[in-house]
Amino acid sequence: MHSKIFESYQSNDRSSLIPLLQDVQNIYGYLPENALRDISDFVKVPLSRVYGVATFYNQFRLTPLGKNIIRVCRGTACHVKNSANILFALETELGITAGQTTRDKNFTLEVVNCIGACSIAPVILVNDDYHGRITVKDIPKILKKYQTVNKTETAEATK
Amino acid sequence: MKDFNQLCCEKCWHTTEKPCEHFIQCCTEGPLCHHDEKCKQEISSLRKRLKYEEHDKPIIMIGMGTCGLASGAAKVKEAIEAELKKLNLEAVIEGTGCIGYCAVEPIVDIKLPGKDRISYQEITVKDVPRFIKTTLVDNEIYKEKLLGSHGKSNGVVNLKQVPFFEHQHKIVLANCGVVNPDSIDAYLANGGFKAFDKVLRLMKQEDVIKEVLDSGLRGRGGGGFPTGKKWELALKQKSDQKYLICNADEGDPGAFMDRSLLESDPFRVLEGMAIAAYTIGASVAYIYCRAEYPLAIERLKNSIAKCEEYGILGDNILNTGYSLHIKIKKGAGAFVCGEETALIGSIEGKRGMPKPRPPYPSNAGLFGKPTVINNVETYANVPPVIMMGAQKFASIGTVKSKGTKVFALSGNVKNTGLVEVPMGTTLRDIVFKIGGGIPDKKEFKAVQIGGPSGGCLPDSVIDTPVDYDSLREVGAMMGSGGFVVMDEETCIVDVAKYFLTFIQEESCGKCVPCREGTKRMLEIIERIPKRYGTDGNKLDQLQRFKGMIHLQRLADVIKDTSLCGLGQSAPNPVLSGLRYFRHEYEEHLYDRKCSAGVCKELLTFTIDNELCTGCGICVKKCAAEAIVGEKGQAHYILDNKCIKCGMCYEVCRFKAININ
Missing domain, CATH: 3.40.30.10 (Glutaredoxin)
Structure with missing residues (x-):
């Protein structure tokens, strides 16, 4: 599945390592082991080094993601506006801690340092939708929106 | 004519493959190579249309x-x-x-x-x-x-x-929100690329450097190194290949100037980069942008493609023989990559870890070649410097800091947003005149400036003018421009804890003072609000005081011995806290109180019997099952079970939860 990606890169060029990892993660949502091996062969960098890079950067993950990704901004402006509570509420609501995926694989909860939307703090990002100026009370409503969307989707799929 | 790239008549021969050297001038002054009223009319009406001066539809x-x-x-x-x-x-x-x-x-x-x-x-x-x-x-x-x-x-x-x-003075942000960021024609019609054109046709590399040096422009990424000096060092290096890098890895939490600038006026940044690259003789340039800014990356990609189509970037730019290719590198989420040597490592495909300097990047940078790295805002300042002239630019600002600075105003302030003020404006003016003060009639407490490398400045120094040196004197730093306003409900100990947690997570782990030192500092700060049960573990309490005694010394060691700027400035939030808000630390230590009501471990939650209706929503939300009571009756919080998360306070519709 990821072999096509290599076409647009030059072999043996270490500087394309990070873009390659990013592209692979775009396909799978995470970095599978065999993809890391292929990348290592392609850029001619030992697998240990590839692993080193993949674990250094926050963006890369080695485990699969849930259907919906919730990113809680923990930037300074959000912190001052009590994003710690937002995170805590999400954690209790979903029954997981930051960095984990719910058992039904519906939600992954992540913490990001700053998504640069400080003016509407506190912010959470669900998939690509920004939810700004939220309070703890809004959280069940937001989660519900994504749960129902998925239910109808699966209902349609089973038809 | 639909756009500037279209030929006005058959006498015009500008194409992407064979660009005309007068192309940019042509866009603003009408055809230069031939005199034709019709062509002149057409170009000028296109320009007016793009400037929204002449149009028939709303x-x-x-x-x-x-x-x-x-x-x-x-x-x-x-x-x-x-x-x-x-x-x-x-x-x-x-x-x-x-x-x-x-x-x-x-x-x-x-x-x-x-x-x-x-x-x-x-x-x-x-x-x-x-x-x-x-x-x-x-x-x-x-x-x-x-x-x-x-x-x-x-x-x-x-x-x-x-x-x-x-009270703003818009130089860098002049086009933002006014000119369509997707259209190169709109940028050209509003005087875009004129500075690049002037540099290419009329100025030698040394002239550009002299102009930038005379303007007093200093790096806007935080350090404040004179931009012209940096370029001069790179120009003097003899090498077959030189690189230019634009640092758009805005990892500083609470700052969004670079994002906004790249989204709202990407062409200006490209123009600044092109001028810098021409000046030092670089033929390849990189923009290292955070992956968290998808829109900025999208707009940059579009802008670079458009510039290449118009012959403003690429091979043989405007028929001068000079070539420049700009590539985008997406960051992968590491705060330390904002440090220049770490950023270079990241572009090379390595773990983003800083290297000891010297050698400085201007001697041996990317792939071992001379490299100039500047921040987005610095590049955006270059076209105005060239167009205004050094003298006029230098007339704005203070003696040692020239021009303007963009701040991302956020936090507990009425008017949040992006503001650009001349250097020398006081913090008070930014918070109260531009920001409109604190909402909900609360008291101003501090302003956090410079992100994790900066400090919290209280009311007593709020009349400090904004410039590199004055801010350093009062214990903060310019940083990239994060400007977070805090009101009375913000706890300084908690803020210090927040920044240390951040630094601790983002420390790359290469040098010991930063890796271990910040961890120990965080432990000391975390111990401050901790409760040790009712029996009170004496040893732990002793540790708490001992830690506080060593905090200052530990901070000094980290500051003096860390490898890169991240570590050297890591203790700043704590040091500025100790300098201006010592009473708050003492209150936490001796009185076991957090008057801002943030350090939850020092709080007790109770339910007001008269206000509680017994709706039971708090029982449902309580993660620790610490709330008991029958439906319809006033509830009660079990203090020994309560984990002080404050969830009941947030969800209660009757304001029945009291925090002491």
């Missing part, structure tokens, strides 16, 4: 930066489109960047033919039908949501007189 401009989109600008756009269709009206809809006043997004501008452009604030989907009817059908002003006019006012307040804009 133009609707919607702020589509990240802040606008987050406030629902996309939905408003859809609603406007639908409404226009319904009413059978014709209008041009354009997306612009962010004008800076993020607090009142989505901002929608209406420009009727022959009239002034008028901005409206906080337009929601609900407003749209009446908004469109009032402005486009009745040709009147939609007074409820009026923000201001861009032109001479006819009874409408001019934007420049709106308090938020009144």
Whole structure:
């Protein structure tokens, strides 16, 4: 599945390592082991080094993601506006801690340092939708929106 | 003519493959190689159309930066489109960047033919039908949501007189939110690339450096190194290949200047980079941008492609023989990559870890070649420096800090957004005059400036002027421009804990003082509010005081011995806290109190029997099962079970939860 990606890169060029990892993660949502091996062969960098890079950067993950990704901004402006509570509420609501995926694989909860939307703090990002100026009370409503969307989707799929 | 790349008549021969050296001049002054009234007319009418001076249909401009989109600008756009269709009206809809006043997004501008452009604030989907009817059908002003006019006012307040804009001086942000960021033609029509054109045709490399040196422009990324000096060092190096890098890895939490600039005026950044690259003789340039800014990356990609199409970037730029290729590198989420040597490592495909300097990047940088790295805002300052001239630029600002600085104003302040002020403006002016003060009648407590490398400045030093040296004197630093306002409900100990947690997570782990030192510091700070049960573990309490005694010394060691700027400035939030808010630390230590009500471990939660209706919502939300009570009866919190998360306080609709 990821072999096509290599076409647009030059072999043996270490500087394309990070873009390659990013592209692979775009396909799978995470970095599978065999993809890391292929990348290592392609850029001619030992697998240990590839692993080193993949674990250094926050963006890369080695485990699969849930259907919906919730990113809680923990930037300074959000912190001052009590994003710690937002995170805590999400954690209790979903029954997981930051960095984990719910058992039904519906939600992954992540913490990001700053998504640069400080003016509407506190912010959470669900998939690509920004939810700004939220309070703890809004959280069940937001989660519900994504749960129902998925239910109808699966209902349609089973038809 | 549809755009500038189109030939006016057969006498014009400008193409991407064979660009004309007078192309940019041509865009602003009409055809130069031949005299033809018709061509002149055509180019000038295109220019006027792009500057919105001459058009037959109404133009609707919607702020589509990240802040606008987050406030629902996309939905408003859809609603406007639908409404226009319904009413059978014709209008041009354009997306612009962010004008800076993020607090009142989505901002929608209406420009009727022959009239002034008028901005409206906080337009929601609900407003749209009446908004469109009032402005486009009745040709009147939609007074409820009026923000201001861009032109001479006819009874409408001019934007420049709106308090938020009144004290600003826009040089870098001049185009933001005004000019369509997707259109290179609009940028050209508004005088874009003129500086690059001037440099290419009329100036030698040394002249550019002299101009930038004389202007007193200093790096806007935080360090404040003179930009001209940096370029001079790189120019003097003899090498077959030199590189230029634009640092757009804005990892500083609470800062979004670079994002906004890249989203709202990407061409200006490219122009600044092109001038810098020409000056030092670099033929390849990189923009290292955070992956968290998808819109900025998208707009940059589009802008680079457009510039190449127009022959402004690429091979043989404007037939001068000079070639420049700009590539985008996406960051992968590491704060330390904002440090220049770490950033270079990251582009090379390594773990982003800083290296000891010297050698400085201007000697041996990317792939071992001479490299210049500047921040987005620094590059955006270059075209104005060239166009205004060094003297005029240097007349703005203070003795040692010239020009303006963009700040991302956020936190507990009424008018959040992006502001650009001349150096030397006081912090008070930014918070109270531009920011409009603290909302909800709360007291001002501090302003956090410079992100994790900066410090919290209290009321007593709020009259400090904004410049590199004054800020350093009071224990903060310019940083990249994060400006977070804090009110009385912010706890300084908690803020120090927050920044240390951040630094601790983001420390790359290469040098010991930063890796271990910040961890120990965090442990000391974390111990301050901790409760040790009712029996009170004496040893732990002893540790708490012992830690505080060593805190200052530990901070000094980290500051003196860390490898890179991240570590060297890591203790700043704690040091500035100890300097200005020692009483707050002492209150936490001795009185075991947090008067801001943030350090939850020091709080007790109780339920007011009279206000509690027994609805039971707090019981449901309590993660620790610490709330008991029958439905319809007043509830009670078990203190020994309570984990002080504050969830019951947040969800209670009757304000029955008391915090002491």
